[in-house]
Amino acid sequence: MTTLEFSHVSRVYRVRGAGALRALADVSFTLESGRTIALVGQSGSGKSTIAKILTQLEAPSSGEILLDGHPIPHRGRALRRYRQTVRMVFQDPFASLNPYHTVRHHLERPLRLDHVVPRREIDAEVTRLLDRVRLDPVLADRNPHELSGGQRQRVAIARALASRPKLLIADEPVSMLDVSIRLGVLNLLAELQRESNLGVLYITHDLATARHFSDEIMVLNRGVVVERGPADRVILEPEHEYTRRLRDASPNPDLLFGATRAEEAGR
Amino acid sequence: MSTLTGTIATAEAPRSKRFSEAFAMFRNGKSVVGLVILAFFGVLAIVGPWIAPYDPNAIDLEARNSPPSPTHWLGTTHLGQDILSQIIIGSRDVMFVGFAAGVIGTLIAVLVGVTSGYLKGFGSEALSALSNVFLVIPGLPLIIIITSNFDDPSMLLIAVVLAITGWAWGARVLRAQTMSLRNRDFVQAARANGEPLWRIIGVEMLPNLMAIIASSFVGTVTAAILTQTTLAFVGVTPITRWNWGTILFWAQSQNAFPERWWWYLPAGLCIALVGTGLALVNFGIDEYVNPRLRSAGKRARALRRKGFTQADATVVAPLGAVPPSAGEDAADAREDDAPRVGTGA
Numbered sequence: 001m002t003t004l005e006f007s008h009v010s011r012v013y014r015v016r017g018a019g020a021l022r023a024l025a026d027v028s029f030t031l032e033s034g035r036t037i038a039l040v041g042q043s044g045s046g047k048s049t050i051a052k053i054l055t056q057l058e059a060p061s062s063g064e065i066l067l068d069g070h071p072i073p074h075r076g077r078a079l080r081r082y083r084q085t086v087r088m089v090f091q092d093p094f095a096s097l098n099p100y101h102t103v104r105h106h107l108e109r110p111l112r113l114d115h116v117v118p119r120r121e122i123d124a125e126v127t128r129l130l131d132r133v134r135l136d137p138v139l140a141d142r143n144p145h146e147l148s149g150g151q152r153q154r155v156a157i158a159r160a161l162a163s164r165p166k167l168l169i170a171d172e173p174v175s176m177l178d179v180s181i182r183l184g185v186l187n188l189l190a191e192l193q194r195e196s197n198l199g200v201l202y203i204t205h206d207l208a209t210a211r212h213f214s215d216e217i218m219v220l221n222r223g224v225v226v227e228r229g230p231a232d233r234v235i236l237e238p239e240h241e242y243t244r245r246l247r248d249a250s251p252n253p254d255l256l257f258g259a260t261r262a263e264e265a266g267r
Numbered sequence: 268m269s270t271l272t273g274t275i276a277t278a279e280a281p282r283s284k285r286f287s288e289a290f291a292m293f294r295n296g297k298s299v300v301g302l303v304i305l306a307f308f309g310v311l312a313i314v315g316p317w318i319a320p321y322d323p324n325a326i327d328l329e330a331r332n333s334p335p336s337p338t339h340w341l342g343t344t345h346l347g348q349d350i351l352s353q354i355i356i357g358s359r360d361v362m363f364v365g366f367a368a369g370v371i372g373t374l375i376a377v378l379v380g381v382t383s384g385y386l387k388g389f390g391s392e393a394l395s396a397l398s399n400v401f402l403v404i405p406g407l408p409l410i411i412i413i414t415s416n417f418d419d420p421s422m423l424l425i426a427v428v429l430a431i432t433g434w435a436w437g438a439r440v441l442r443a444q445t446m447s448l449r450n451r452d453f454v455q456a457a458r459a460n461g462e463p464l465w466r467i468i469g470v471e472m473l474p475n476l477m478a479i480i481a482s483s484f485v486g487t488v489t490a491a492i493l494t495q496t497t498l499a500f501v502g503v504t505p506i507t508r509w510n511w512g513t514i515l516f517w518a519q520s521q522n523a524f525p526e527r528w529w530w531y532l533p534a535g536l537c538i539a540l541v542g543t544g545l546a547l548v549n550f551g552i553d554e555y556v557n558p559r560l561r562s563a564g565k566r567a568r569a570l571r572r573k574g575f576t577q578a579d580a581t582v583v584a585p586l587g588a589v590p591p592s593a594g595e596d597a598a599d600a601r602e603d604d605a606p607r608v609g610t611g612a
Contacts, residue, residue: 055459083461096452099559100474110460145559159456 002068002085002166002199004031004054009063011049011223023049024223026063033166036193036200038210038231040246041220047203048091049223051171054201055088084114087165089189091172093152097144103130103155104140110162129158133188150181154188161192167199175204186213207250211235219243298551304544308537311355312362321349323356323509335529342529345521350514354533357509361492361541364426364510368491371430373484376437381476383438384445385468395442401435410494411503419505425498429491437483444479448472477556485549489542496538511537 011024024046031037041047052058054065056072056079065072067086073079090096097106107126111117117125127137133154144152153173160168170189174182190213193200204210210217210231217234219227219242227240238244311318320340327347335342341351383394406429413428414420448454449472457471473480498504499512506516511534518524518531554560 057455057459080461083459088456088459090452090456092452096456098453098457098471098475099557101471109457109462113461143558156456159460163460 002033005066009060012061031199033199034197036214038214038217039203045220046223051169084163086167087160088169089160089173092176106159114163133158149177169201171203295551297547301544301547312359315355319352319355321352323353357511360510364495365488365492367426368429369484369488372434372487375434380438380441381445384442398435398438406432433487478553481552485545489545
């Protein structure tokens with residue numbers, strides 16, 4: 001059981017000539033293995049800042065992050081262990097894979113860095129990883145530009161899983177993909193989550209998938225968590241004005257609000 | 268275990284693929300011509316002293332100012348010196364100074380440019396200011412001042428001076444590109460994975476900068492060759508050391524222009540030819556360095572073999588009659604190599 005506690009975190013960006021920009025204000029939540037939390041909000045609400053802080057690409061201005069009760073170390077082996085435990089799938093699969101390296105390189109690096117398997121088993125592990133994300137192992141020696149968007153995102157997921165993390169941050173993992181393959185990738189993520197008992201932070205602005213794939217939804221607006229609760233409750237009976245507006249802005253009400261619309265019809 | 272045969276098969280495949288990709292440059296006609304030209308002068312520079320028919324300094328008063336003939340293929344000077352021998356002997360200094368300056372200048376450019384692009388804050392600004400200062404230093408006067416302080420400046424010294432005055436432009440371009448790269452997702456992903464800094468820069472970012480590095484190298488070499496021959500032509504470097512500029516210096520001082528064309532024309536053509544060779548290599552570098560353009564070029568050539576021109580491809584594509592080789596890469600054609608296919612063809 002792995003627990004990640006995001007405790008009273010704020011993040012302020014200094015903007016040259018424009019003072020300070022508060023991206024996150026006193027955000028707290030707990031991510032534990034086996035559960036999926038959806039983080040919902042419009043662009044600029046601070047979703048990606050949370051992802052960056054969790055992956056230690058940025059430091060919080062205040063507050064702290066506790067992994068199983070211990071603060072994240074700033075360097076050394078302990079930081080490496082943290083990075084091995086918390087992995088991220090980036091939003092844009094066209095940007096998150098290095099065009100100059102093969103799929104194999106992308107999967108091998110975390111294996112080598114974190115000494116996941118003995119050296120001579122690396123090839124077999126790469127094959128196994130591709131297999132897990134339902135990709136043909138032949139693709140290992142392709143360059144990213146030879147793959148489709150969906151295939152690339154599967155490679156990115158395999159890379160995130162390579163170091164056998166306990167927690168996965170998925171920053172809008174399907175927003176750059178064709179609508180037709182989104183569900184496939186999301187189902188894959190859900191399946192992997194069940195298989196490895198992963199804790200998933202699913203960052204999205206798509207309320208429909210947030211409801212479908214997560215246990216809990218947190219709504220973020222201008223760096224503040226305005227609402228949180230069980231997924232169905234937040235979508236069907238939003239308490240906060242912003243959540244309601246976000247819901248009403250969703251383009252596919254039938255999929256999402258079947259129940260509510262029925263209620264409205266009956267009213 | 269079914270994966271066993273799979274791994275063996277895939278282990279064989281990349282080697283031959285990598286092998287063919289290592290020579291991808293040779294599939295581009297322009298860069299092949301460029302490489303042939305450079306190889307020719309490179310070989311000439313190395314074996315010059317052994318194949319030159321005469322001593323370039325040997326005075327033969329019997330054969331003064333003679334036009335090209337079977338004994339003197341490119342004629343003689345006012346002292347009867349063999350011009351072909353002067354050109355052959357002179358190619359060594361030209362090629363050495365050009366490429367030494369290119370290597371040194373590119374090293375400085377990569378070091379300063381990539382560092383200042385990757386760092387943030389004061390260090391970045393300071394290095395950027397440094398390259399801006401070097402950018403506005405007027406190169407030629409500085410070189411003249413430095414080299415005229417030495418009686419017999421070595422070629423390496425001239426190369427170093429040319430590199431010092433010539434690296435700044437490459438550094439600026441590299442800095443800009445590095446700044447854009449450092450925020451790309453794949454670099455962030457490498458950081459999040461805990462890759463050490465040297466690997467992030469050396470393995471993840473540097474290949475993406477290769478096209479710029481290579482073309483900055485070619486540019487520095489070209490500039491160095493031109494500057495060096497200019498220096499010799501104006502007589503700043505010793506006029507007794509043969510390079511193509513020295514030949515032009517003597518031709519000019521003896522009023523060879525325009526009647527005694529064999530004196531100045533071959534040397535001038537050699538300079539132009541090396542410059543052309545470098546420019547032609549530059550054409551192929553992008554395609555050689557970038558794996559995406561590599562296969563784009565391959566595709567363009569395959570299309571051409573099948574009798575498609577770019578005009579056909581763009582007109583036919585929307586109708587769905589594109590050959591399968593183009594269709595399977597629809598995903599990346601969407602990105603940025605669609606216009607490239609045209610350039611390659």
